[in-house]
Amino acid sequence: MGKNWKDEISTPALVLHYDLMQKNIETMAKFAKENNVSLRPHVKTHKCPIIGKKQLEAGANGICVARVGEAEIFAQNGFNDILIANQVIDLSQIKRLVELNKKSLIRVCVDSEKNILDLNQAASKKDVKLEVLIEVDVGLGRNGVKPGEPALHLANFIKKQPNLKLVGLQGYEGHLTSVLDPELREKQTNECMKRLVNTRNILNNNGFNMDYLTASNTVTYKFSAKYDGITELQTGTYIFNDEHYYRVSPEFNIAVTVLGTVTNIPGNRYYTIDAGLKAATNDNGNPIFKNYPKCKIRVMTEEHSIFRASPKDKFEIGQKLELYPSHICTTVNLYDFFTVVKDGKIIAKWDILARGKNY
């Protein structure tokens, strides 16, 4: 018999189960097509151009990134329709953004006058026309201008800048990811989308012609896609899912696991595994075990986790176990590469080229 694929991997390792990821890509692409909305996946989750290309091949019309550094990596790797779904405030980054815009279509969100002036000035210096979206704060209270009149004010302010062009509005209902009840989540998503669409209406009643409204995430997309006026989904986590989002969106497989090795048995039913905080983040709670739901991590330290097993589960030192991360985006960001597994074999090593490129 051949060796188990786990034996070939030094742990801790980030394991990508190819077929499960492909199904996730297809599920979301099909949904977007059937609901007649564009799909612009947020690549902050995987930070990997190889995977971004698979999303485009399945029908996505571009990508979202969080930062200029990520935009640079993806542009270098052939992506030419990139939305920075955040503000770029810092002057050194604005300079890089405008430079990049000369090669690829890079759009950015704005929410303050000073930033709009800075962007216009930098674009003017390089003689480019920079396309921007207004981010509307639909309820998260983090970034964005308030809906309605404040957004209209900003739109008029952008209009006066010769080197900027307003092309759309962005909303992000990120505060709803913890709303477990589906009816309540639908109701609250609709309220958020209403703020975005109403803001568009106010703009259009004042001489604008906005039809590009981008929003959503992996746990609200079903509702926002059906809200009249929303034209684009910018979901990210669906590509891999994780222990946290799976509770709400089980239609997506958990396609990435952290592989660890049991290193010690410090007490009755207690085990030490070599996957700690440098292998899986715990900002959304501790990871859980694939195949062993009754095992519970009790302590995570830098290099190790200590877990307690049920009386039935017996493990040996050297045994390799898979964990489901609780927050896949921050976990992927710890690694340089995915080990890709298909049909019980390791088929590739994919570099996470934009890991750490958040500046």
Place this chain on the structure above:
Amino acid sequence: MGKNWKDEISTPALVLHYDLMQKNIETMAKFAKENNVSLRPHVKTHKCPIIGKKQLEAGANGICVARVGEAEIFAQNGFNDILIANQVIDLSQIKRLVELNKKSLIRVCVDSEKNILDLNQAASKKDVKLEVLIEVDVGLGRNGVKPGEPALHLANFIKKQPNLKLVGLQGYEGHLTSVLDPELREKQTNECMKRLVNTRNILNNNGFNMDYLTASNTVTYKFSAKYDGITELQTGTYIFNDEHYYRVSPEFNIAVTVLGTVTNIPGNRYYTIDAGLKAATNDNGNPIFKNYPKCKIRVMTEEHSIFRASPKDKFEIGQKLELYPSHICTTVNLYDFFTVVKDGKIIAKWDILARGKNY
């Protein structure tokens, strides 16, 4: 007037204040010398060969690493006395460890028979004699063999392996980092060291000749260094300190900060900064603000944190602020490089070469 150094840095960034780090290096080196113990800094905190060399120059007699991947990076960069302060269980890693041992002195900790057999077999294949330490569980309950007879049993087992040589004992009192009361911490440190020294005595009464006892961390070193029989400190965090350890060991400056930019003012006294979970970990609590102790982070998301300021503190969009990480080791592990600042100027960019090399 010249520009402020902060203006030259794209955020979020990891800023190393050179002089503060140098003072930390000197403080610990002086303490070790005065107390007649060796110093073997744990480089898992900084993962940067340039900094490791400064520790050696100040008198350290070698380094500790957590993983084979780190040992490889430091060995490639000229380090030739490396202790892997953990077990190496996985066969693929044992192979790499033995390979590395042919070039540099790489010692490793052991705590189980199966692992000892695996190490001996791999060393035998390459015809090398591998030096090992027994890790004794002095109270942490994570790795290590129980003190006393179980350790003696393991020592005798090692003796039978022709390609292994037992050279010392390791203890790690990591569970005491959260004991804030200094008297209680001293008492508990002494109890841990007693377990280690007693184990050595049992071994020596049975024909062994152990005098190499390595232990300690940045909050217990003062006590363990004075405990008769302890010959080496393996402190790591002192190099930079952090918000968490500073409460207990304020003799070390907080030498590394995370620089962020204010991006939005979502409400009265509320601000958004572009340093989130991909810029600073929160596994030991949220980071705190340098110079603004009354600012409190309320929410950390991937790319942002939202904080509340005191009524007196006013910030502008675009303003750059420094944060003290709550856990420096996991925070450094997020970055590719330090931006090094001295006398108000950026003097270097130092690569964190062993970042993510935990496999």
